[in-house]
Amino acid sequence: DVKVTQSSRYLVKRTGEKVFLECVQDMDHENMFWYRQDPGLGLRLIYFSYDVKMKEKGDIPEGYSVSREKKERFSLILESASTNQTSMYLCASSLGLTDTQYFGPGTRLTVL
Amino acid sequence: KQEVTQIPAALSVPEGENLVLNCSFTDSAIYNLQWFRQDPGKGLTSLLLIQSSQREQTSGRLNASLDKSSGRSTLCIAASQPGDSATYLCAVWTGTASKLTFGTGTRLQVTL
Numbered sequence: 001d002v003k004v005t006q007s008s009r010y011l012v013k014r015t016g017e018k019v020f021l022e023c024v025q026d027m028d029h030e031n032m033f034w035y036r037q038d039p040g041l042g043l044r045l046i047y048f049s050y051d052v053k054m055k056e057k058g059d060i061p062e063g064y065s066v067s068r069e070k071k072e073r074f075s076l077i078l079e080s081a082s083t084n085q086t087s088m089y090l091c092a093s094s095l096g097l098t099d100t101q102y103f104g105p106g107t108r109l110t111v112l
Numbered sequence: 113k114q115e116v117t118q119i120p121a122a123l124s125v126p127e128g129e130n131l132v133l134n135c136s137f138t139d140s141a142i143y144n145l146q147w148f149r150q151d152p153g154k155g156l157t158s159l160l161l162i163q164s165s166q167r168e169q170t171s172g173r174l175n176a177s178l179d180k181s182s183g184r185s186t187l188c189i190a191a192s193q194p195g196d197s198a199t200y201l202c203a204v205w206t207g208t209a210s211k212l213t214f215g216t217g218t219r220l221q222v223t224l
Binding site: 058101102103104 | 144146153155156201210211212214215216217
């Protein structure tokens, strides 16, 4: 079975802090994705990566950056956290770009 | 721009009933449609993926249909059980957008 893990289930940070969210998958998937999920807005794509060191912006990349130095690991970075980045963050991976996406358990981030 | 709608937003049914969840999308130029389940505070679990050339996919008590020309999909759950209680999301992979677009989900409660 595909396993996608995220570094934290819950995280509380202060405004202005730099925040790192990590995602690791164990199935040698080429593609990895970061989403945020907010009530009434659904899941929105922040960034995705189709190969090591490759990245593409999604719908809402502002205020975020990503890093993929190794195939299994995809990090989301909030350069200077703000209260409007309080959300549930979900990571996913897939073998082919349009294939089934497998999700991690999510990180609920609160920015105070 | 692809838009995905799921109606109703919430549904409550008694145990044992067969039920149908609806998903509609505005742009019929899709590669596939995916159904997911999400338990409260958790990540998404993939249920079924239907390719654009397919009309139907089945997995156990779940049956998903796709009518690409009318922009509609249904997820049927047979003999519902309390353990089926969750939010069900559909998502379409649109070629022009190169990403999954999610609906906001239907929250299902199966009562004893």
